[in-house]
């Protein structure tokens with residue numbers, strides 16, 4: 001449904017995209033995960049025809065973005081990072097406006113608006129001005145406006161940032177519904193929990209490059225990162241630490257009073273490790289299990305945290 005090849009975009013001296021390529025099959029929920037400044041918005045802006053790349057090609061629904069921008073536009077809906085709504089107009093009038101922009105057939109527009117308002121739980125507030133809406137409600141209308149023309153592809157740029165939990169849950173419910181209906185969703189976020197929960201394909205982007213891509217399971221495997229147990233002791237002598245070390249057959253390291261033990265079978269090793277520490281009279285103060293997740297994958301790929 002979407003094929004991106006070698007996108008490059010520079011803003012003056014800054015290289016925002018440094019040769020981005022990926023492919024998204026129809027109906028997939030694709031997550032573009034990356035820290036601030038990684039190039040997520042630049043990618044979405046190019047894919048949704050808001051911005052032109054310096055070089056590279058994009059195909060959407062079989063059309064070349066450069067040659068057939070209008071055909072591409074017909075197939076896509078965009079939820080930009082900054083909410084684009086008229087504050088002085090009501091939610092209903094905003095939706096009428098966007099319906100016009102997206103060429104929704106006039107005869108159908110009112111029915112679609114009423115369906116979509118009910119989907120987002122805002123039927124009763126539809127005639128209130130947007131300026132009287134909370135951030136989460138504005139975001140719901142903003143997403144609704146991108147769906148009125150029933151696009152095959154929906155681009156969403158960090159739609160849950162600064163949104164209250166109730167609105168966020170509602171947004172996720174709608175996204176899951178769209179996903180079930182077979183809409184292709186491209187979703188940027190710097191929340192790894194969102195990417196892990198919803199996306200069936202994830203691209204990790206950093207400094208304008210896709211540094212890893214695949215399903216969550218594939219990413220976990222390809223990173224070659226092991227789960228670990230961190231056992232912290234109230235106090236431990238070098239002698240006891242050495243003893244514990246000689247009994248461990250897996251990979252481990254001591255840093256200060258903490259033993260980090262790496263393994264692919266954390267669950268079965270945990271009990272043994274605790275018994276071993278007790279046998280050596282080591283006084284455990286804390287045990288932490290570090291599972292492999294997108295955060296640890298990102299850390300191992302870049303040496304830094306996903307969040308600043």
Ligand SMILES: Nc1ncnc2c1ncn2[C@@H]1O[C@H](COP(=O)(O)OP(=O)(O)OP(=O)(O)O)[C@@H](O)[C@H]1O
Pocket residue numbers: 011014015016034035036037038039040041042043081190
């Ligand atoms: N209009 C612009 N002029 C100059 N530099 C820009 C402009 N827009 C983005 N950049 C730079 O391009 C790089 C990528 O920015 P982009 O907005 O695509 O990142 P992002 O992943 O969306 O970040 P965030 O999570 O903060 O939204 C950054 O270094 C940014 O400072």
Ligand SMILES: [Mg+2]
Pocket residue numbers: 040041042081157
């Ligand atoms: Mg952005």
